[in-house]
Amino acid sequence: MSDVNSYVIRVAKMFDGVKMRGPAAITVTDGVISDVDHTGGVPAGHERVVDLGPDCCLLPGLIDSHVHLAFDAGPDPVAALARTSDAELLDHMRNAARSALQAGITTVRDLGDRGYLTVTLAEEFGQQPHLGPHVLPAGPPLTTPDGHCHFFGGEVRGTEALRAAVRERHARGCAVVKIMVSGGNMTPGSVAPHTSQYSLEEVGAVVQEAHRLGLPVAAHAHGVTAIRDAIEAGVDTLEHVTFLTANGSEPQPDLLAAVARSQSFVSLTLGHDPRFPLPDHPAVVSQAKIILGASVDLHRLGAKVVFGSDAGIGSFKPHDVLPYAVAQAVELGIPTLDALASVTSIAAAACRVEDRKGRITVGADADFLAVNGDPEHDPAALRNVEAVFRAGVRVR
Missing domain, CATH: 2.30.40.10 (Urease, subunit C, domain 1)
Structure with a gap:
């Protein structure tokens, strides 16, 4: 054809x-x-x-607003990344992207890579689009020294250094800036997921510089303080939004309402392949019901909800996993057509490609x-x- x-x-x-x-x-x-x-x-x-x-x-075509093509969806993607050369990694990323395309995922927003390899991939597929999905790259995510996902190479601290890092991503051809406002679960030795990595001033500097250059900002935000700072700073998408504190997930009504009122899209982390076991981390298991309940509450309150699979972070998250997210959302009580819009038209708006996608x-x-x-x-x-x-x- x-x-x-x-x-x-x-x-x-x-x-x-x-x-x-x-x-x-x-x-x-x-x-x-x-x-x-x-x-x-x-x-x-x-x-x-x-x-x-x-x-x-x-x-x-479906739109996955949060993937990591550089992760191999294996039992230890961080270790696999460390022992893989850039040439090997780029080849793996091509295959991961093609597996997404075969599932009907025709656009992916990659929110963390090494060496701006997703920019290379985006250029390749831009010239021959039938070979892979439309790729929207973030490049290495902004994180603190030894912070969450520091192994991607995006370590930076201080408002002026952060502004310079945003300018570099713009110059390299990134479609979005990713900032790790809070800690995460995949990086040994980094701060806990509920702990903020950046101040409100630092997050605000990233948003101001990115918006000046016409780029949106995606904020990895698990902790309550990180979520508050991210919406106050005016980020474009909130990733994960698990409302973590030192005592577990605590989605307070005032913060749920503030997130729903904000102009930020909410990128809920949904979708897992049932053929593979979920992580058995006790904190994750015990908090899952609360986190998923908060996701439904955000939709009910009118938040602009999209689904990002976080594909690549484990065996249960292969790069073709997004279709499972729709079924999971419906099981939680989100109306089916709303769930379908969250991976098509609403996702296109969140990714700023609504003029041609979704x-x-x-x-x-x-x-x-x-x-x-x-x-x-x-x-x-x-x-x-x-x-x-x-x-x-x-x-x-």
Whole structure:
């Protein structure tokens, strides 16, 4: 199909990024949607028609707003990263990205790599989009010396040094700036996840400099203080948002409401492959129900919720795991169409690509996922893939 300039996809059912609709015929020209007919009729003059059959539902290609292509989704991704050369790592990242694409994940926002390798990958796929998803790179995340994920090489402290680091990421071609406002779970010897790594002044300096240059800021924020500082500083997306304190997860009503009122998108960490065991860390297990309950509360309060899988951080988080996040969200009580929007149209807005991604509408990129079944009533249908299109080219 790569040599066809224009063709029509006909489908019995379609989720356009907002609503579920009946029959549709979508015209694709030069990798972009040029027409959408909601009657399912094929426009006159089109000889090439891809009829996906009566049991298929077409969706915009899924968007995973939080992945780590540099992590191998193995039992110890940090150790694996340390013993992998840049050339080997780039090859692994290509394969990880392609596995995401085969699952219908046509856009990924990578929130932490080594040596700006995701920028290289983004450039490769930009020239040959059928080879991988659209990659939105952050480069090495900003973190404190010996801080969370310091092994990526983004250690920096102080407002002026942070501003300079933001300028470097802009100059390198990053699409987003990632800052580790709090500690995390994967870095031996770093501060606890509930502890802040940066002050409000430092986070504010990063946001001001990034926004001056036209870049959004994604804030890794587990701790209550880190979450408060991040929303006060005006970050664009809050990652994880687990409301941790020294005593565990404590999602206080006032902070839940403040997050929901803020202009920040909330990137909830959902999705795991049930074929692999979840971490048995006692603190994680005991707090999971509270954290997941807070996620539902944020949606109920009107927060702009997207799902980021954090793919790559363990065996239970392979790079094609995002479809499981939708089913998990529905099980928690989030309405199915809202969950589907959280990995399409809302995710596109969070990633600042809403002008071309996340919707089936004229002018958008022809990135599609076609599944057998009805994902509105059975979210597991997202894993029953019939076809994947990237920039108009059928890749599965």
